[in-house]
Amino acid sequence: MAQIPREEGIGPRAISRPPSLVDALVPCLALVVFLSLSFVLFGSGASSGPNQIALLFCGIVAAGVAYKNGSRWDDIRQAVVDGIAAGLPAILILLAVGALIGTWAMSGTIISMIYYGLKLLSPVYFYATTCLVCAVVAFSIGSSWTVAGTLGIGLMGIAANMGLSPAVTAGAIISGAYFGDKASPLSDTVNLATATAGSDIYSHIRESLWTSVPALLLSSIAFALLGQAGEFDATRALAMIDSKVDVSLWSFLPLVLVFLLSIARLPPFVTIFAGAIAGAIVAVLHDPEGVATFAAAPDLPLGLALLKGAWAALANGFISSTGEKSIDLVLSRGGMSSMMNTVWLIITALAFGAVVEHAGLLKRLIDPIVARTKSTAGLIATVVGTSVVSNVVTSDQYISIALPGKLFGRTFADRGLAPVMLSRVVGDSATVTSPLIPWNSCGAYMAATLGISTAAYAAFCFFNIVNPLLTIIFALLNWRIVRTGGLGAPDEPRNPAPNLKHTSAPDEVAIVSKR
Structure with a gap:
């Protein structure tokens, strides 16, 4: 099975200045506006070209934000190349x-x-x-x-x-x-x-x-x-x-x-x-x-x-x-x-997601939310929301699975939550919601393979909708909350055990491109 080194994949490169909240919001809002406008103007034909143009334009906007914050054009270009390369399998x-x-x-x-x-x-x-x-x-x-x-x-x-x-x-x-x-x-x-x-x-x-x-x-x-x-x-x-x-x-x-x-x-x-x-x-x-x-x-x-x-x-x-x-x-x-139209959609979506990741824009949006989340249920709901947003913004299932390990790994460890809790919640959200997004590589694949638009089938993907809701409900009921000391430990922040090893950096992980 082909493997892609993580140093060429998901993790954002260092940039001169961290993005502001406005920096992070501009490309995301542009994505919502232009994809919505594409649907209004072209209807069911939006995925046959207009959506690709919208994603490409939003990628240019994100690149402009990264450049403003000190990224070199060569680094931005390389991030796009690496992002598209990750989607080639x-x-x-x-x-x-x-x-x-x-x-x-x-x-x-x-x-x-x-x-x-x-x-x-x-x-x-x-x-x-x-x-x-x-x-x-x-x-x-x-x-x-x-x-x-x-x-x-x-x-x-x-x-x-x-x-x-x-x-x-x-x-x-x-x-x-x-x-x-x-x-x-x-x-x-x-x-x-x-x-x-x-x-x-x-x-x-x-x-x-x-x-x-x-x-x-x-x-x-x-x-x-x-x-x-x-x-x-x-x-x-x-x-x-x-x-x-x-x-x-x-x-x-x-x-x-x-x-x-x-x-x-x-x-x-x-x-x-x-x-x-x-x-x-x-x-x-x-x-x-x-x-x-x-x-x-x-x-x-x-x-x-x-x-x-x-x-x-x-x-x-x-x-x-x-x-x-x-x-x-x-x-x-x-x-x-x-399949060439779908390939076109995947390439432009991956390019946009790669620039967003390179610029650290999604992390900028999530970090303040994590800092304000005190309860275990709130933290799990935040992971679910982050995974769904990542599927929308980065357009790739693999990024959306690996990203929470980087963003939430230390927080889960500090609060005494076992690593299996993080991997389960990510599977319950990032994995299953990817085919519900038309421009996500999974959504584009399912639409092209089954011959029906993502917008038409998404409401009937009951498993994919119910699964993330169940993981939030379980957290609200404080059921199946696995902690480093076992099930049912107190819900309070604490320092991780000295010998606890937690792999939180997706840069160290190879993507096994199997889908």
Whole structure:
């Protein structure tokens, strides 16, 4: 798994003067104003360019603040380069997912998932089942991105054929996927949270389950209540698919390969791109005539035509021509090129977040709040709020996970709170709220992969909304407050034990880019 040295990642460089409160507020207010204006002027098309321009402009504003306070332009430029470099693994995964969608549409993998899903699932329990299945798979492989980019695509197609809400389906997929992402020992976000907080990974998972399991159960109940009552007759849809597409269990081979490689802990890009190549191979073996027709190269020998067809699906996606509008709409998609707009959004968001971090603007906003927070519940609520704000401002999940270790590590230790408390609260907030922000790398990925805007699905990501609220409620009830002396110790500031070692500097931690 690729690793990015922390000295080139999250931590802000030293600057001549600390930013004032006005300095810190100006870029953040500019972000709110310009993104809001972008939505007002362009509506649903805001993410196709206008948001990127807004983020770029706000990044220039933040750079101007940093320069005013003594940063050199070379340092600001390097911070932007390092910030974008930290996001390159995510961008490569996104491109691999685009390639996978293209070849899975061509190979019949997507339509086969839809076909058998229509046979097995009912609208009454579809949303709840989707959430629980995604939770189990994500817990097994530790990756929300892989689940959304493989299983999630098929589930979205099933929902469309059942006439179910794509927004609720996407919310169910993301809810289940992020349960696994924050509770699995294989997850990169779990490992990053424990490393920056200085906690033990298995203690972290044990404590995390106290909030994750109730949040998942409540989410499943909500999705069950949203299920559509009444009989669903899939006969017509199944007959239509049978008449237009040769459905085969062999089409599931690329999906099986992806899960086996995920369990074997191969890097996500390798896993997903291998699944894309497997999809191309299955397409060539299962329907060579269809691949050659898609290549539109009658003058080429059959072997080269097949190569061209597979290559085109990887690069630009697949275009279905069955003549059945509903099937063609589902299967005409994918390709690396389809992800370029999202890549553009991620790059500009990371650039803005890198300048904000370099200038120390977020820290300037948070430090006074921490100083005034006296109770444990108030401190935990502040960590949750900081994590959410960081996801909004820095546009990156990894920064938002590692940053609290730097900002709150010493405060937690001084108040006798165990490091596992900090890592759990960060997982309950920074990890799960990242897909709710349209310009966050996770929000952009989910929107591009599932084919629905973040604004549309966010309200139905029940797990991602309930989880941070539960951790605050637990703190208000003074329940599961783990201290250095164990559960239930007095709520009062104190000096940490002399032998207490706390890893609070994210500069010392390598980001494992797995998503």
